[in-house]
Amino acid sequence: MVISSYLFFIDRTLRKWAEMGKLTLFPEMKEMTFEIASVLLLGSEIDNQAEIKLLSKKFGELTKGLFAFPFNLPFTKYGKALKARDFLLQHIEKEIEKRKNNLKEDTISLLLQSQDEEGNRFSEAQIKVQALLMLFAGHETTTSMLTSFCMALAQNPEVREKAILEQKTLMYESDFTMEQIKKMTYLDQVLKEVERFYPPVAGGFRGVVKPFVYNGYYVPKGWQVLYRIERTHTDPNIYTEPKKFAPERFNNERMEHKKNDFSLVGFGGGARFCLGYAFAQLEMKIFASLLLRNYHWQLEPNQDLSLDRIPSLHPRSGLKIALYSGR
Numbered sequence: 022m023v024i025s026s027y028l029f030f031i032d033r034t035l036r037k038w039a040e041m042g043k044l045t046l047f048p049e050m051k052e053m054t055f056e057i058a059s060v061l062l063l064g065s066e067i068d069n070q071a072e073i074k075l076l077s078k079k080f081g082e083l084t085k086g087l088f089a090f091p092f093n094l095p096f097t098k099y100g101k102a103l104k105a106r107d108f109l110l111q112h113i114e115k116e117i118e119k120r121k122n123n124l125k126e127d128t129i130s131l132l133l134q135s136q137d138e139e140g141n142r143f144s145e146a147q148i149k150v151q152a153l154l155m156l157f158a159g160h161e162t163t164t165s166m167l168t169s170f171c172m173a174l175a176q177n178p179e180v181r182e183k184a185i186l187e188q189k190t191l192m193y194e195s196d197f198t199m200e201q202i203k204k205m206t207y208l209d210q211v212l213k214e215v216e217r218f219y220p221p222v223a224g225g226f227r228g229v230v231k232p233f234v235y236n237g238y239y240v241p242k243g244w245q246v247l248y249r250i251e252r253t254h255t256d257p258n259i260y261t262e263p264k265k266f267a268p269e270r271f272n273n274e275r276m277e278h279k280k281n282d283f284s285l286v287g288f289g290g291g292a293r294f295c296l297g298y299a300f301a302q303l304e305m306k307i308f309a310s311l312l313l314r315n316y317h318w319q320l321e322p323n324q325d326l327s328l329d330r331i332p333s334l335h336p337r338s339g340l341k342i343a344l345y346s347g348r
């Protein structure tokens with residue numbers, strides 16, 4: 022069910038883009054990943070485009086307020102974001118009510134059923150905020166990484182050709198299945214290199230539970246520390262020529278990320294490692310495969326490709342591309 026849902030949305034989106042011919046990728050990608058997240062995580066009806074569009078609009082308003090000055094008036098970004106959050110939470114509340122009598126294969130249903138060893142369950146308030154967090158985490162970052170994937174491959178034609186060759190070979194071997202996805206070893210290296218080169222998340226905070234010394238500095242218990250993902254990914258002690266886009270660094274012979282623990286941390290690390298890793302990997306691999314197999318794309322000239330971090334890493338132009346079907 023899950024593979025076919027991804028295929029359905031991605032195929033439909035790529036066809037639409039090919040009809041458009043020229044597009045700004047980042048916002049278009051966000052529409053697709055939001056649609057996938059709201060159907061698979063929230064259980065929205067696939068055909069209810071009006072509802073998905075409204076949720077997406079509200080989500081956009083919420084995201085804009087995340088980094089705005091906290092000034093709560095109806096016309097400020099922050100004020101609009103709070104209203105949008107209330108709207109989304111009310112929507113999730115209604116979905117929870119519906120699921121109580123009719124469980125589906127979505128995250129809300131799973132959260133409603135889950136319990137710990139002592140039989141404790143999540144409260145409805147917890148389910149509401151968890152579902153909202155999933156929806157945010159479940160599409161913003163994937164949008165960033167897939168946009169960077171398209172930019173990096175357009176800029177590195179030899180990598181793109183190699184990735185196409187792998188896809189074409191697999192395509193003639195069998196149907197699109199989970200087994201086939203496991204054989205996409207070069208695509209896996211490319212996605213790892215995109216994660217290293219363009220990590221969607223800049224870093225994360227950790228509370229210090231035990232004092233330690235780092236680089237001669239004493240860090241006491243109770244402090245907050247920030248781990249920086251892009252600093253780790255560009256450390257020349259870990260990666261050879263870190264400024265070069267080179268997926269081969271992740272092949273079986275080199276495995277540069279395996280020499281030290283926590284060298285590739287685009288999805289975090291340790292106990293708080295990304296909960297949606299498998300979800301994101303599947304979505305990105307299916308998208309990349311269909312794109313490489315059936316379409317060609319190139320970057321439009323005269324655009325600002327410098328990177329903006331807010332809300333997640335993306336080129337300032339939004340990545341203007343021309344895309345056409347067939348190869």
Ligand code: HEM
Binds near residue numbers: 163166222290292295
């Ligand atoms: C390319 C896609 C993604 C990237 C790069 C990414 C990255 C990350 C990172 C770096 C963290 C750790 C933050 C920290 O250290 O505190 C994280 C946590 C998390 N991610 Fe993702 N993520 C992605 C996709 C997803 C998806 C698709 C979902 C949901 C379906 C998701 C749900 C979560 C959740 C719930 C957490 C919090 C886990 C916890 O604190 O225990 N992520 N993600």
